[in-house]
Amino acid sequence: MDRNIMCPRSLRYLLAVAEHHSFTRAAETLFVSQPTLSQQIKQLEESLETQLLDRSGRTVHLTDAGEVYISYARRALGELDAGKRAIQELQDLSRGSLSLGMTPITDYLAAPLIDRFNKRYPGISVGTYEMPQDDIESGVLAGNIDIGIAFTNTLTVAANYEYIETQHLFIEPLNLAVGSTHQYAGQETPLDQHTLEQEPLALLNSDFALRRHIDLYCLEHDIKPSIAIETNSLSTIIEVLRLGRLATILPNTIACQQNEIYPVMLIPELPHHTITLISRKDSYKSPASLAFKGLAAEWGVEGCHDTPVKRTGPCPMSEVCTPNSHN
Amino acid sequence: MDRNIMCPRSLRYLLAVAEHHSFTRAAETLFVSQPTLSQQIKQLEESLETQLLDRSGRTVHLTDAGEVYISYARRALGELDAGKRAIQELQDLSRGSLSLGMTPITDYLAAPLIDRFNKRYPGISVGTYEMPQDDIESGVLAGNIDIGIAFTNTLTVAANYEYIETQHLFIEPLNLAVGSTHQYAGQETPLDQHTLEQEPLALLNSDFALRRHIDLYCLEHDIKPSIAIETNSLSTIIEVLRLGRLATILPNTIACQQNEIYPVMLIPELPHHTITLISRKDSYKSPASLAFKGLAAEWGVEGCHDTPVKRTGPCPMSEVCTPNSHN
DNA sequence: TAGCTCTATAGGCGATGACTATGGCCATCA
DNA sequence: TGATGGCCATAGTCATCGCCTATAGAGCTA
Numbered sequence: 001m002d003r004n005i006m007c008p009r010s011l012r013y014l015l016a017v018a019e020h021h022s023f024t025r026a027a028e029t030l031f032v033s034q035p036t037l038s039q040q041i042k043q044l045e046e047s048l049e050t051q052l053l054d055r056s057g058r059t060v061h062l063t064d065a066g067e068v069y070i071s072y073a074r075r076a077l078g079e080l081d082a083g084k085r086a087i088q089e090l091q092d093l094s095r096g097s098l099s100l101g102m103t104p105i106t107d108y109l110a111a112p113l114i115d116r117f118n119k120r121y122p123g124i125s126v127g128t129y130e131m132p133q134d135d136i137e138s139g140v141l142a143g144n145i146d147i148g149i150a151f152t153n154t155l156t157v158a159a160n161y162e163y164i165e166t167q168h169l170f171i172e173p174l175n176l177a178v179g180s181t182h183q184y185a186g187q188e189t190p191l192d193q194h195t196l197e198q199e200p201l202a203l204l205n206s207d208f209a210l211r212r213h214i215d216l217y218c219l220e221h222d223i224k225p226s227i228a229i230e231t232n233s234l235s236t237i238i239e240v241l242r243l244g245r246l247a248t249i250l251p252n253t254i255a256c257q258q259n260e261i262y263p264v265m266l267i268p269e270l271p272h273h274t275i276t277l278i279s280r281k282d283s284y285k286s287p288a289s290l291a292f293k294g295l296a297a298e299w300g301v302e303g304c305h306d307t308p309v310k311r312t313g314p315c316p317m318s319e320v321c322t323p324n325s326h327n
Numbered sequence: 328m329d330r331n332i333m334c335p336r337s338l339r340y341l342l343a344v345a346e347h348h349s350f351t352r353a354a355e356t357l358f359v360s361q362p363t364l365s366q367q368i369k370q371l372e373e374s375l376e377t378q379l380l381d382r383s384g385r386t387v388h389l390t391d392a393g394e395v396y397i398s399y400a401r402r403a404l405g406e407l408d409a410g411k412r413a414i415q416e417l418q419d420l421s422r423g424s425l426s427l428g429m430t431p432i433t434d435y436l437a438a439p440l441i442d443r444f445n446k447r448y449p450g451i452s453v454g455t456y457e458m459p460q461d462d463i464e465s466g467v468l469a470g471n472i473d474i475g476i477a478f479t480n481t482l483t484v485a486a487n488y489e490y491i492e493t494q495h496l497f498i499e500p501l502n503l504a505v506g507s508t509h510q511y512a513g514q515e516t517p518l519d520q521h522t523l524e525q526e527p528l529a530l531l532n533s534d535f536a537l538r539r540h541i542d543l544y545c546l547e548h549d550i551k552p553s554i555a556i557e558t559n560s561l562s563t564i565i566e567v568l569r570l571g572r573l574a575t576i577l578p579n580t581i582a583c584q585q586n587e588i589y590p591v592m593l594i595p596e597l598p599h600h601t602i603t604l605i606s607r608k609d610s611y612k613s614p615a616s617l618a619f620k621g622l623a624a625e626w627g628v629e630g631c632h633d634t635p636v637k638r639t640g641p642c643p644m645s646e647v648c649t650p651n652s653h654n
Numbered sequence: 655t656a657g658c659t660c661t662a663t664a665g666g667c668g669a670t671g672a673c674t675a676t677g678g679c680c681a682t683c684a
Numbered sequence: 685t686g687a688t689g690g691c692c693a694t695a696g697t698c699a700t701c702g703c704c705t706a707t708a709g710a711g712c713t714a
Binding site: 006007008048049050051054056057061063064065068069071072073075076077079080082083084086087090091096097143280283284286288 | 406410414417424470
Binding site for chain 1: 664
């Protein structure tokens, strides 16, 4: 039907002939035979229904139409080359983007990982979105989020297990956490169930997996916690903790990262949290997200100790943190 | 060597699939089979060493790389289409350029033709260059000038006859021309040779073909003209004529066009001038120059009477003008 | 006029693009 | 849960295309 050929090849041939003012010379530089050039350019001219080259003189040169056309051809080839280069940049991770979904907890935990990723791949722009774990999962399924950083929660993940791929980073103990002026600050011996029930708590609301874990723990051990504040903001909880009166339940690392926040062990022990990357199974993975998963694996093995956080207070239980990594 | 395919075809296929989010649907709109699309896009992806489409989900959609690349592809295709359109415009004469070489004389004579050309093809920019006839011929040979408007001059044209193509427009009588206050202004009877020799003349210098024709005429009839002023500017001559004292020799039409300039016949009669288009033989002719030649032929047949020139003085010899056209 | 240079043409060969038929995967439905 | 239908990938075949060599034809030079 439409013999709309105009392959980049023909265009490059045209440019070469125009540049050398000679089919023969251009053929040499292009490492093709001269008849090939004659033929290809003839076809290009036929497809445009216009003479592009004036072969009548001693040297070949562009007609007016050729002069006009060649500038478009140059730009078109330029775009193709630029497109190729842009893709290269995406692949060598000098450019790109990555969107991460995180809970408030994992946000705190993964901040050093994100910082390290940005240091290693400064050209990749990272977007982080803080949300409940369920939203992370649906975001990953919908493709809005490349990678989620969440807790392994068999209750929720199981539902979409066949669509979701997990990569465990490390296991994180949960403990009670209190401010420095709290009565149990720095206490080395575990608190028992009864003592816990006496402590007014500030907790995330039950949209969040951490809270659901805590509720499950309380249910299993028949603990009736005294919940003073429910919120969806971890920083609110931490600020309240600093005032000294309330306690909360947090991953150990977060307590250690924060100034003036002290972890306190409980008996019975809270179940450890597994921090996990989740992503769509069998889906296309961008180079940036593969790189992130790789870096996260490294970081998980190293453990969470690399966090160069300004800390002044003691962190008596930092050794509880158990670096680990699963596949 | 470099399997740098990326034919516009593949790009259009990619755009279609991205647009329809489906190979099958895209294949229908492109009137090709679905496997063809699969194959072509796979090759495109291989040549870019990148996955452009994510086929894992329910619908096909672009990967990050595909998203990036497709914008370049769109621009490249846009340039190709724009180039094609630009050439169309050149061919349908809605755009283009034309450079004309003219002597001062033919400049005056052809002004109405150029005006008419511009009216008919307003998109074509016309460049006119005033120069001696020899320069016109060399300019035409060198390709700087598309079309020259000159006198047929067997002496000069003969030298390059095989490279130059001529198209006679019309024959133009030469006469003495004087200002309105000159003693012979409005004289109906021809002047003889002796009277001519008494008249001080303002003439173009011998770079110009008109002057060489005049010299030849004088030589043949053994006339010894009294040359008062030599110049390369016709307008200078005309202004001097208006002062009333000097005369010159001019094509009849120019005398008639100018206010207050009167033609006066001579005996023996001056040889008529043939106004001629010259262009390179066997060379590429742009659509614009072909259009100009066509319009010039029309205009030559109609004669030089169409010149809508402001004139106040009488033009007693206008009937001498002999419209004509040769091929 | 012979020789040289340059482009166009002719004919053959391997690569490429497009087709049909088919297989695998997934989602939907009875 | 097995059947069905939609969708993309693969295999195999054929026509076309791009490129090659050989050669013709045109123009310039000696």
